[in-house]
Amino acid sequence: MTLAQNDPQATRLSQTTPAxxxxxxxxxxxxxxxxxxSGKLSGRGHARPxxxxxxxxxxxxxxxxxxxQHGQHQQAAARCAELxxxxxxxxxxxxxxxxCHLAQAALDEAATCLNKACELNPTSATTFAAMGDVYRRQNxxxxxxxxxxKALALDSTCLSAxxxxxxxxxxxxxxxxxxxxxxxxxxxxxxxxQLLYNRANIxxxxxxxxxxxxxxxxxxxxxxxxxxxxxxxxxxxxxxGDRVEAIRNLEQILLxxxxxxxxxxxxxxxxxxxxxxxxxDEYQDHRRHLGLRGSACAPQAQICLEDNPDLLRIRMxxxxxxxxxxxxxxxxxxxxxxxxxxxxxxxxSSNQDLDALRLLDSLxxxxxxxxxxxxxxxxxxxxxxxxxxxHRDIRGLSPTTIKTQAVADxxxxxxxxxxxxxxxxxxVFSARIAPVQIAMPGFPGTMxxxxxxxxxxxxxTCPPGSERYFEEHLIRLPHSYQSISGPQDLxxxxxxxxxxxxxxxxxxxCSFTAGHAITPREFDIWMRLLTKIDGSVLWxxxxxxxxxxxxxxxxxxxxxxxxxxxxxxxxxGEERMARSMVADLFLDSFTLNAGPAARDxxxxxxxxxxxxxxxFAARTTASLLAAAGMEELQTTTPQAYEARAxxxxxxRDQLMALRSKLRLMQSKAPLFDxxxxxxxxxxxxxxxxxRHCDALLPQHVTVPAEDVLPAKPADSxxxxxxxxxxxxxx
Numbered sequence: 001m002t003l004a005q006n007d008p009q010a011t012r013l014s015q016t017t018p019a020x021x022x023x024x025x026x027x028x029x030x031x032x033x034x035x036x037x038s039g040k041l042s043g044r045g046h047a048r049p050x051x052x053x054x055x056x057x058x059x060x061x062x063x064x065x066x067x068x069q070h071g072q073h074q075q076a077a078a079r080c081a082e083l084x085x086x087x088x089x090x091x092x093x094x095x096x097x098x099x100c101h102l103a104q105a106a107l108d109e110a111a112t113c114l115n116k117a118c119e120l121n122p123t124s125a126t127t128f129a130a131m132g133d134v135y136r137r138q139n140x141x142x143x144x145x146x147x148x149x150k151a152l153a154l155d156s157t158c159l160s161a162x163x164x165x166x167x168x169x170x171x172x173x174x175x176x177x178x179x180x181x182x183x184x185x186x187x188x189x190x191x192x193x194q195l196l197y198n199r200a201n202i203x204x205x206x207x208x209x210x211x212x213x214x215x216x217x218x219x220x221x222x223x224x225x226x227x228x229x230x231x232x233x234x235x236x237x238x239x240x241g242d243r244v245e246a247i248r249n250l251e252q253i254l255l256x257x258x259x260x261x262x263x264x265x266x267x268x269x270x271x272x273x274x275x276x277x278x279x280x281d282e283y284q285d286h287r288r289h290l291g292l293r294g295s296a297c298a299p300q301a302q303i304c305l306e307d308n309p310d311l312l313r314i315r316m317x318x319x320x321x322x323x324x325x326x327x328x329x330x331x332x333x334x335x336x337x338x339x340x341x342x343x344x345x346x347x348x349s350s351n352q353d354l355d356a357l358r359l360l361d362s363l364x365x366x367x368x369x370x371x372x373x374x375x376x377x378x379x380x381x382x383x384x385x386x387x388x389x390x391h392r393d394i395r396g397l398s399p400t401t402i403k404t405q406a407v408a409d410x411x412x413x414x415x416x417x418x419x420x421x422x423x424x425x426x427x428v429f430s431a432r433i434a435p436v437q438i439a440m441p442g443f444p445g446t447m448x449x450x451x452x453x454x455x456x457x458x459x460x461t462c463p464p465g466s467e468r469y470f471e472e473h474l475i476r477l478p479h480s481y482q483s484i485s486g487p488q489d490l491x492x493x494x495x496x497x498x499x500x501x502x503x504x505x506x507x508x509x510c511s512f513t514a515g516h517a518i519t520p521r522e523f524d525i526w527m528r529l530l531t532k533i534d535g536s537v538l539w540x541x542x543x544x545x546x547x548x549x550x551x552x553x554x555x556x557x558x559x560x561x562x563x564x565x566x567x568x569x570x571x572x573g574e575e576r577m578a579r580s581m582v583a584d585l586f587l588d589s590f591t592l593n594a595g596p597a598a599r600d601x602x603x604x605x606x607x608x609x610x611x612x613x614x615x616f617a618a619r620t621t622a623s624l625l626a627a628a629g630m631e632e633l634q635t636t637t638p639q640a641y642e643a644r645a646x647x648x649x650x651x652r653d654q655l656m657a658l659r660s661k662l663r664l665m666q667s668k669a670p671l672f673d674x675x676x677x678x679x680x681x682x683x684x685x686x687x688x689x690x691r692h693c694d695a696l697l698p699q700h701v702t703v704p705a706e707d708v709l710p711a712k713p714a715d716s717x718x719x720x721x722x723x724x725x726x727x728x729x730x
Contacts, residue, residue, distance in 0.1 A: 102133060107137055126407050129161035132168075149165070152272045173397050230253055233378055234246040247270050250267040262298070263295075268651070278647070286305075296322040311465070317449075320471075323433070338693060345406060348378045349394065363678065376392065413438060415440055420443035429449070429452060453688070454473050458481045458623055460626050477684060481620075483627075509645070510584075510585045510601075511540055512587040513598075514589075514594075519591065522587070528642065533646070537566050537603065538565050538605045576600060577600045591613065593621040598624060609648070610633065611637065
């Protein structure tokens, strides 16, 4: 989870809070840790020592309180100690002195002073709340909860008790109770940015992104300098589709903090989503230091910046060092031999990562449960039809609790299917939750963290010599790092070109790649192809309106009629796959390949032309094509890519022959053999666990290809033949 830094303009909080010195980190996974509050809260509700001592000048009390609130704890403590010589029964002085000690982590001294204050004024809610803070810092959460509740019994509007009770309950994964505390506190201080931010984090963790976005917005409105709230607001606003507003919020952050690489990388990614290619010049201006200083940048924002795997590894190491440091858990004795059933745990920490959830469905359907005991950790309710699979619902749980559960399950191998995808939390793997920890890249690149022993790849995505690009050791599968289903029955989704807004007789180039993956490098080639193939059109995905306008403008700037760039209507699932069949040739993007869109095209029988780059993300389509037996659609330079596209567009017979071959390969190529892929993966798991049993350190492993016996008809994977309903319906 992300640690957030206190913002004085937002909260005017004392430095007693442990989060006051926390470093910033990208919030690409789960929301930031809720910040702690002690002392005075901004907004209409205040929580500070209320009792006045008749013998102590009220003006002096205000001066001492001001010293404390401005972080001058030593001066305030010295003054309190001096005054106590003549005001021994001043509950105010004892409480303030206790708070000063607490701010300086002198917990025993703080407890002594606050106990004295409680003795002198047993009706002071703020004193009991401060004592609760001491117990919380001493890792005595139950005692802290009892004292916060005592404070609230004395004064139900005590904001510091409500807030810090919420924080303590949240740390115990009592997330609903914590949310109720923050909601009650907000009722007392509706314009308190800190409280709004804290509750927003909880709602985000619960998956209520709309509510969280509204709360972040209110926090940023009441405290314009609260940059953490504004950053999280920008994230969720962008995810909701309003990228222009998200960019506006990020620009405000950059005005206040020009060197905030995290905000700049996110801004560049959003500009790329809108095909606003000015991001390329801005990136070049900041390339040298981006992601290597201050706050770490979101992996998803970095992967598409350039095809430079050496630089990506350095940036990913910087990102991991901000929040994925190794945190070894207690180790059980090493197994000397493989158990009859190897305990394998699959982790999908984001319920928004549909690609990872589909992969999980496929793996569970094919695993040999006589040799593997399967554990699944997902943010969803258990499924009754998952026979032989132990499901752990991790919704709303903190990484610490998930780690504890995984360690208790005594996994032999832990596999992360989500990694750095949006709203996912990779910090669970920072602890040694299993003897062997593996990333199956939902994020197509290194995790940058030593917490992962291995990453799954193949000889195409990770060719010899690419080992230096990875923090992990490689498990090279014999065909492809992934597998896809063979031909599917799409008869229920028939599309004509007219249905898709395409001309009947034109040659249709298509590219359903993400908008942020399209750059002038690809687009220039695509436009030249349109000028050379009379009447041809370019069919693109349903990009945001701003991106569509930018691409049409770019076409006009290249002397191509903008009407020859056609954007598909929104659709999902099988419709998108079936629709691909009406195109002639799929054109891949370069730095970041088309990913799921390329897989859908191959399943639909549509040839995909790619240019293999250097980084993992730029070689995924080449891997698919190699495993499909369609290597003739691979190129290695932009010139060869353009020439091959022009050749195929000019020779319909050759293109039809490719389509026929692809249909044939769907019944025989390794890419479409999910049962064979599962055998390869299981052999890989056995190989790396055998090294562990032999007390050998991880090393790069190549799983040899084996002649697989002819598959039984039931082993030929298709959606219709998979037993039961999918674990996660798309």
